[in-house]
Amino acid sequence: MTNSFYVTTPIYYVNGAPHIGHAYTSIAADVVARWKRLDGYEVFFLTGTDEHGQKVEKAALDAGLDPQTFTDGFAEEFRMMAAGLGISNDDFIRTTEPRHKLACAALWNKLVESGDIYLGHYEGWYALRDEAFYAEDELTTNVHGIRVGPSGAPVEWVREPSYFFRLSAWGDRLLAFYEANPDFIAPHAQKREVLSFVKGGLNDLSVSRTSFTWGVEVPNDPAHVMYVWLDALTNYLTAIGYPDAAAPRAHFWPADVHMVGKDIIRFHAVYWPAFLMAAGLPAPKRVSANGWWTVDGEKMSKSIGNVIEPSALIEEFGRDAVRFFLMREMPFGNDGDYSRRGLISRLNVELANDLGNLAQRSLSMIARNCEGRLPPLPEPVTEADRALLEQAAALPGQMRAAIDSQAFHNGLEDAWRVIRAANAYIDHQAPWALKKTDVVRMGAVLRVLADVIRTVATVLQPFMPDSTARMLDQVGVPAEARDIAGLAQPLVEGSILPAPQGIFPRFVEEAA
Numbered sequence: 001m002t003n004s005f006y007v008t009t010p011i012y013y014v015n016g017a018p019h020i021g022h023a024y025t026s027i028a029a030d031v032v033a034r035w036k037r038l039d040g041y042e043v044f045f046l047t048g049t050d051e052h053g054q055k056v057e058k059a060a061l062d063a064g065l066d067p068q069t070f071t072d073g074f075a076e077e078f079r080m081m082a083a084g085l086g087i088s089n090d091d092f093i094r095t096t097e098p099r100h101k102l103a104c105a106a107l108w109n110k111l112v113e114s115g116d117i118y119l120g121h122y123e124g125w126y127a128l129r130d131e132a133f134y135a136e137d138e139l140t141t142n143v144h145g146i147r148v149g150p151s152g153a154p155v156e157w158v159r160e161p162s163y164f165f166r167l168s169a170w171g172d173r174l175l176a177f178y179e180a181n182p183d184f185i186a187p188h189a190q191k192r193e194v195l196s197f198v199k200g201g202l203n204d205l206s207v208s209r210t211s212f213t214w215g216v217e218v219p220n221d222p223a224h225v226m227y228v229w230l231d232a233l234t235n236y237l238t239a240i241g242y243p244d245a246a247a248p249r250a251h252f253w254p255a256d257v258h259m260v261g262k263d264i265i266r267f268h269a270v271y272w273p274a275f276l277m278a279a280g281l282p283a284p285k286r287v288s289a290n291g292w293w294t295v296d297g298e299k300m301s302k303s304i305g306n307v308i309e310p311s312a313l314i315e316e317f318g319r320d321a322v323r324f325f326l327m328r329e330m331p332f333g334n335d336g337d338y339s340r341r342g343l344i345s346r347l348n349v350e351l352a353n354d355l356g357n358l359a360q361r362s363l364s365m366i367a368r369n370c371e372g373r374l375p376p377l378p379e380p381v382t383e384a385d386r387a388l389l390e391q392a393a394a395l396p397g398q399m400r401a402a403i404d405s406q407a408f409h410n411g412l413e414d415a416w417r418v419i420r421a422a423n424a425y426i427d428h429q430a431p432w433a434l435k436k437t438d439v440v441r442m443g444a445v446l447r448v449l450a451d452v453i454r455t456v457a458t459v460l461q462p463f464m465p466d467s468t469a470r471m472l473d474q475v476g477v478p479a480e481a482r483d484i485a486g487l488a489q490p491l492v493e494g495s496i497l498p499a500p501q502g503i504f505p506r507f508v509e510e511a512a
């Protein structure tokens, strides 16, 4: 029996075009999904769009479109973003789909049955931009004299009939759950914030609205639509066939990891497990939050005009380069800054110089000096051979540990340590000199390098699927031996390697 693994991205609001902030969470989730598949898991990887709520309704009205037509357009853009980035999602969910409305109604009914939903009256502060209710003591006044929530989003006073979820009754059970599952929230800074929010005491949560209609109808009370976050979070259940316990994907619950931005941790780490526990369902195993990208030191915003669209970057640099840069540049969980200079420098130094040159110089020497045939391993191995081969052999385990804790930057750092060691090995061994003095040893050195390139390319597949596929072609790894278990299968000595071609070109900025 293979182990199953369920990973999700947030579902994206369809009130604007995708930017690198969205791309980032999707790429991170994709790296997890691809790694788990390579590591022998049966993976279900979900992404999609969050289409209801007052914010989307307002954006549609502002654009002069009915909400369905409006969301159809943007949902397509997010689908294209995923395709453009090479995201390997198994499903794409839209919250306006009938299957989702069915799942929302089923979950709602469960919460009514368990006594966790009651009808009342909401009076309080609501931030449209966050689609979130805030307590009085969470508000501040900004420089323009406007009352804002913790994220800086303006709030307005809302008063309307509303159903409530009895969140106040779940505080202690949530704290017990966090205690029993210390790895539930990552990173630690987020966990601390969640704990202090819950310890501060929870208010019941308004989970329906009557002042607009763009949402999932509340069962048996069509004057209400469900609060968009209850609707949105349920997407993770919809896609595995909830409420049908016999659905083909039902076994994927509970989700192994929800990848989210740090701004939406409260919804995933407080409300979501409370809803699930109240409905008698297990909570997800982990919620992992990424930090926030700025652009040249500033917040990305339409009004500043500095929004970076993934499609433009892919067009100019190629998707593997964009994926690599975003995963490499900032430690997951921290905030980071995008700059064009930073991107180009990483591509030129780490991809073109370090990895590209390693492959190009090793493989072109095999092509030129070994008739393109893979030479035998050294016999006996020298201390230098052994040190490098051992360092490479440790890499899959290091990458596993890094990806399982979403420390992608550490996994890449480990890989680059091996790449730099391999480049140093080439320089010391100087196979070009051995060509004149000891052809057998020259072959042995090149073979060590081919093995190391193979290991590096194998573990980097989740980050850069296209380029690593070409690299694995060039070292002659058959398609069925490209997973982690396949590394145990040695390369075939004497096999003919295809003519090597440069994989990571240097990027030269055109003079302005």
Ligand code: MSP
Binding pocket: 009, 010, 011, 012, 013, 020, 021, 022, 024, 025, 050, 232, 233, 235, 260, 261, 262, 263, 264, 291, 292, 293, 294, 300
């Ligand atoms: N619809 C909700 C999520 C519902 S999940 C059940 C939502 N959508 S969003 O489109 O506003 O944001 C989606 C994700 O993109 C969030 O995880 C958010 O953190 C991330 N990012 C949006 N801008 C970002 C940056 N500038 N940098 C990094 N991530 C950013 O929230």
